[in-house]
Amino acid sequence: MERQPDARRHPHGRIVLWLGALVIGMFGFGFALVPLYELYCQVAGIPTVDQQRALNVQAAAGTGEVAEDRWVTVRFDTTVHPSLPWAVESQERSMRVQPGEMHEVIFVASNRSSRAVTGQAVPTVIPWRANDFFNKTECFCFQKQTLEGGERREMPLRFVVSPALPDEVTYVTLSYNIMRLDDTVAKVTE
């Protein structure tokens, strides 16, 4: 209209374009947080589930002598997701073990529904810094488990607590979250 165009200022379109690019860039950044988060976990030393598995195997291979003068209490805990019609219990609630010694504990899983259901156990070790020193040599959590309708199965867990476990740790809790694997999730994990 009558307004004098100010020569120093940019056309509207160019600023809108820049801001639009910023918006799209930030939308992309949201997705980029997925790999960035993984990278951050690596740098900060927080292992992902896969890396934890590899660490376990690696550390387990190196166990040699038994720490005769040390006892650690290992407690077992299971939580079954409500969508999974299973009951899972360990035969022993807790064990006193010596670091370096191999132990076995049986978990009993039963399918309370009449159909075959597949589930996957995801382990967590508490306290977190004990994570690297708790080595599972055999675990039902390494694979997905399919139970037929009404089936009851004994699933073994074999583990060694590494003698390198920090001295102040006297209790270790192994907690399993057992989740249902339906078709969509099963495809991803394969």
Next chain:
Amino acid sequence: MTTATVAHDDHAHHGPPSGIKRWLFSTNHKDIGTMYLVFALIMLFLGGASAMVIRAELFMPGLQLVQPDLYNNLLTNHALIMIFGAVMPAAAGLANWMIPLMIGAPDMALPRMNNLSFWILPAAALMLILSFIVPFFPGGGSQINTGWTLYPPLSLQVGMSMDFLIFALHLLGISSVLASINIIVTIFNMRAPGLRMMQLPIFVWAWLVTAFLLVLVVPVLAAGITMLLFDRHFGTSFFIAAGGGDPVLFQHIFWFFGHPEVYILILPSLGVLASILPTFSRKPLFGHHSLIGAMIAIAALGMIVWAHHQYTVGMSLAAVQYFMLMTILISIPVGLIIFNYMMTMWRGAMTFETPMLFTVAIILMFSFGGLTGVMLAVVPADMQYHDSMFVVAHFHYVLLPGAVWGLFAGVFYWLPKWTGHMYDERLAKTFFWVHVVSFNITFFPQHFLGLAGMPRRIADYNIMFTEFNMISSVGAFFFGLSHLLFLYIIIKTVRGGEKAKARAWEHAEGLEWEVDSPPAHHTWTTPPKIKTA
């Protein structure tokens, strides 16, 4: 400060079109600003209604009115409606009305986009309300019981109402991003000739910073909820632990948006105060440049402290230390703003009209909310306070004074400008006192409840918490009812009242007071001449 020689004359050769078309097809910043404000007021009452049911349920221990699922649905709804429906649109309404008037621009830079960004809102609000209502119908699935944070895995298990909510949030995000782009372009390009950036009123600067924050973080929320949608329907596992994903990742994405969002809510209101304080203190604003710097510092720091909302998820010590220190650092620029405002009042010839009453109350109460914020920022203390009613008390002390009251103060301050009538000062003061006192009765006891161990987001509680909850609920009912008085004052002012002068307040400074009250449909078609002091 800037002053302008009076250079406007009303050549309103075409007025607005009549009837519904005026509003539906409006590209006029004043009409769109009005629509934003009316929309926000409606949403304020909707969100307030859900808060009343929440407080009624918490009046006594046990379950009386609502079941836990509905309770959590209500509080999710309360938060989302208040944040996205009430506070953000109200702030956008003030921006639409005031920024062009304050910078001597005839309108927003992109008027048609302005129309679009408003009219997305009612559609989004409809989706948001549907997400609340759908579970009550057969086949509607389960209620949204996640809280506004939408954390997976729970949000992955909610029924179809979560999809309504995700799309509502997408729409709300698009609306506010478009509005922000418009505001940035307006401020950069539409200033009256000779009006330099550093001369702009603090309100305009506050909105500039806010708009940049919105452009930076709203798309990240959009990405996060898009991933949520993919996990729910398209077989991805961004956040599903069984498929190799990580639910904690969502918390990081959400709070990368969520923490700057707090400043998005607060900064425009703090900007409003910078207009009000000099008027009623009869002194120029103290530290104009440092206020601009402080707001930019708050925005920058606000973007890198998000994980203080999730200290308890098990981050490394180094990470929580970083987030703790950065968070506490924010209290320095915030404190600077508070001190600048206090210095503006210092030895001023103060009078206490309603906008000023709100301003003083804000400085007091917002500082208090800021102090409990510092408490929550300290990691070992936060481990105790996390997810307790103490957090609820803290963020209501920040957001009601920091965001809502600032908007109220702005509405009372500029209402004479918008309507051409002075509001009823006696009624407005009554509203102020009832509102502020009942606010404190409502939320102050919640500090004690939280410290004593009452968790938030749970419909029932131990009987030891009964007394404080009863006090809180009684306060809340008065608080809720006081808004009817606010509505009445506004309707009364719109319909009539003492005629307001162009400069409605004796010592008001700024270009917005150079145009008539109410302003003509088109203002500043001839830009004002800026004299630099």
